[in-house]
Amino acid sequence: MTAPSRRGFLKLAGLALAPVPALAACQGGGVLNPGPLTSTAKLPEPFTLPLPKPTPARPVRTTAAGDHYAMTLKTAEARILPGYTTEIWGYDGTFPGPFLEARSGTPLIVTQTNRLPVPVATHLHGGITPPTEDGFPTDLLHPTGHATMAGHQGGHGMPAMHDPYAHIAEGRRDYRFPMRQRAATLWYHDHRMDFTGAQVWKGLAGMCVVRDAQEGALPLPDGDRELPLLICDRAFDADGRFIYPSTDPTLTRPGMDEAIAGGALGDVVLVNGVPWPYTEVAAARYRLRLINGSNARRYELRLDGPGEGGFVQIGGDGGLLPAPVRHQTLRVSPGERFDVVVDFGQYAVGSTVTLVNTAASGGPGQVMRFHVTRKASDDSAVPARLSDLPKLTPSGAHRRLVFSRNGSRWRINGRPFDPDTPLLRPRFGDTERWSILSVERHPFHLHGAFFQVLGRGAAGPGRYDVGWKDTVELSPGTEVHLAVRFDAYRGRYLAHCHNLEHEDMAMMATLQIT
Ligand code: C2O
Ligand code: CU
Ligand code: CU
Numbered sequence: 024m025t026a027p028s029r030r031g032f033l034k035l036a037g038l039a040l041a042p043v044p045a046l047a048a049c050q051g052g053g054v055l056n057p058g059p060l061t062s063t064a065k066l067p068e069p070f071t072l073p074l075p076k077p078t079p080a081r082p083v084r085t086t087a088a089g090d091h092y093a094m095t096l097k098t099a100e101a102r103i104l105p106g107y108t109t110e111i112w113g114y115d116g117t118f119p120g121p122f123l124e125a126r127s128g129t130p131l132i133v134t135q136t137n138r139l140p141v142p143v144a145t146h147l148h149g150g151i152t153p154p155t156e157d158g159f160p161t162d163l164l165h166p167t168g169h170a171t172m173a174g175h176q177g178g179h180g181m182p183a184m185h186d187p188y189a190h191i192a193e194g195r196r197d198y199r200f201p202m203r204q205r206a207a208t209l210w211y212h213d214h215r216m217d218f219t220g221a222q223v224w225k226g227l228a229g230m231c232v233v234r235d236a237q238e239g240a241l242p243l244p245d246g247d248r249e250l251p252l253l254i255c256d257r258a259f260d261a262d263g264r265f266i267y268p269s270t271d272p273t274l275t276r277p278g279m280d281e282a283i284a285g286g287a288l289g290d291v292v293l294v295n296g297v298p299w300p301y302t303e304v305a306a307a308r309y310r311l312r313l314i315n316g317s318n319a320r321r322y323e324l325r326l327d328g329p330g331e332g333g334f335v336q337i338g339g340d341g342g343l344l345p346a347p348v349r350h351q352t353l354r355v356s357p358g359e360r361f362d363v364v365v366d367f368g369q370y371a372v373g374s375t376v377t378l379v380n381t382a383a384s385g386g387p388g389q390v391m392r393f394h395v396t397r398k399a400s401d402d403s404a405v406p407a408r409l410s411d412l413p414k415l416t417p418s419g420a421h422r423r424l425v426f427s428r429n430g431s432r433w434r435i436n437g438r439p440f441d442p443d444t445p446l447l448r449p450r451f452g453d454t455e456r457w458s459i460l461s462v463e464r465h466p467f468h469l470h471g472a473f474f475q476v477l478g479r480g481a482a483g484p485g486r487y488d489v490g491w492k493d494t495v496e497l498s499p500g501t502e503v504h505l506a507v508r509f510d511a512y513r514g515r516y517l518a519h520c521h522n523l524e525h526e527d528m529a530m531m532a533t534l535q536i537t
Contacts, residue, residue, distance in 0.1 A: 057286030057319040057522070060258035060266045066291060067105050069299035070377070070392040076302075077122035077230060077251055077295060089130030089199075094121060096227070097138040103296065107263025111226035112139055118296050119253050119316075120211070120229025127235035131200040137166045141274050142215055143222065146470070147200055147231065148358060149209035149340055149493055154514030156198050157470055160216035160531070161186040161442045167194035186442045188515065203511070205410075206238035207342035207491075208312040208360040210253065216442070217277035220287060220318050220523035224257065224267045228316050237410065238343060244310040244364060244403040250302070254355075255316040256289035256387060279524060284431045286319025286522045290386045301392040305399035306368045310337070313363065315355040318523040321382060321464070321496070324353040324390065328376030330369040335405055338362030341473040341491025343410035352381060354487055356466035358494035358521035361487075364405050370395045412490060415475045415506035419453030424532070426461035426497060426520060432528055433520065439529035440519075446532040447518070454508040461497040465525065468494040469507065471516035471536065477504040494521055509536045 082090040099116035100108040114120025114135075125131050137143055142165045146158025155162070213219055213227035230251045258266040267287060270278030279287075291298050311334075315322060326332035336348045340360050353361050370376060378390040427434050436446060449455055456477070459467055476488035480501040488495065497503050509516075519531035 058282040063261040064259035070301040074300035074302035079124035080121035118226030123231040146214040158214040161189040206235040258289040307401035323382040334363040339490040344490040345412040356496040417456035419455040433525040433530035440531035445535035466521040468521040
């Protein structure tokens with residue numbers, strides 16, 4: 024099955040665009056928009072808790088085959104809010120999970136043992152990974168003794184099904200990531216079909232940084248002046264537990280409360296697992312690797328301080344940009360990464376600089392705070408040329424995708440996710456043009472390849488569309504054109520909305536790269 028015919032496309036597009044006027048009428052509630060969840064726990068004052076700086080996990084061993092890591096997925100009691108404990112589901116019982124530092128060209132072999140009460144599927148987001156290692160939503164790692172429940176339970180208009188191609192494991196498996204890719208900021212998270220939103224919300228996410236010699240040779244800020252920041256929102260009940268209204272709290276039967284069918288929003292922003300943290304910085308340049316790990320929240324980040332503020336973007340999802348780009352604000356949709364340099368040297372010692380989210384007010388409008396506490400020498404720089412960006416020119420198939428809604432069901436080209444029937448069969452090695460139309464603001468994400476944004480409607484790429492991307496925010500009512508080339512592996516991959524509630528309600532498409 025390839026893209027619908029032009030005629031079919033127009034028909035779909037017409038249908039899909041019809042609800043646009045209703046969208047405006049629905050602002051602030053209903054199934055179309057992400058739904059806010061309200062904490063009833065006593066929340067800390069923003070900027071009173073220190074930011075944890077992730078330290079790279081140690082490989083259990085390094086062999087000719089690569090760097091080996093081991094993680095046990097388990098429940099744990101975390102101290103997130105002062106005065107409470109919160110049960111999390113974590114890689115190694117931590118949230119975020121272990122921070123993985125990978126070397127380009129050296130495989131990462133991660134042995135996972137599942138001690139959770141549910142199956143999981145781990146996806147390395149931004150990893151160029153063979154299909155069996157990519158965390159396809161039915162490639163489940165079951166807890167020990169539960170491999171029989173391989174069938175999918177049905178729901179959201181999807182029939183109960185057994186996926187004959189699924190790679191099922193029980194108890195323990197290795198994920199082998201070749202890491203034949205350039206330096207970039209990646210992250211990993213659960214991808215279990217129907218339950219990704221709930222399981223990531225419980226804590227199944229971690230960061231991964233890929234390093235290479237080319238980037239290492241640049242004078243960018245590093246060491247203590249490099250901060251990976253995983254940003255996500257959560258809500259807490261009066262006992263300090265995460266609020267997430269799944270239909271079945273045991274996460275056996277799929278489904279969620281209508282209130283979050285448009286996406287789950289929390290009222291507390293966590294950075295590296297801590298609510299609205301602060302950190303002390305020197306008056307010098309810092310590299311911030313920003314990852315939006317939220318289920319559904321999009322941020323417009325701005326630096327609020329005595330100076331003019333602003334960010335110098337040096338990288339995106341797929342590593343360094345060709346040249347730095349200045350932004351006053353950064354729009355970051357779920358799944359996206361922005362690698363930026365901030366020069367705290369522009370602020371006097373004693374200044375306070377707050378990272379705010381202008382897309383929201385109140386709690387979700389605050390992210391974290393920097394205290395500029397000391398002078399320091401700074402020999403870092405942001406070179407005017409950062410890397411080469413070979414420009415992709417599509418010559419293969421032109422595919423069209425429509426992201427739409429049918430009642431409270433999210434659809435791609437009118438269809439719900441079907442793991443064993445590919446919606447798209449891209450040709451290995453071809454550079455294709457993909458045009459994606461949507462009604463709402465969906466973060467489109469592709470597995471198996473990075474892409475380049477060619478333009479939006481008749482216009483060129485937007486200001487956040489530079490460089491190699493794997494996640495891009497769609498423009499309601501305007502087609503987003505991408506150049507896509509699959510040249511790493513053949514097999515089964517995924518394209519989907521990275522609003523995790525939309526994803527769980529079937530806004531995914533199976534790709535077969537042939
Ligand atoms: Cu970050 Cu398919 O996901
Ligand atoms: Cu991904
Ligand atoms: Cu969506």
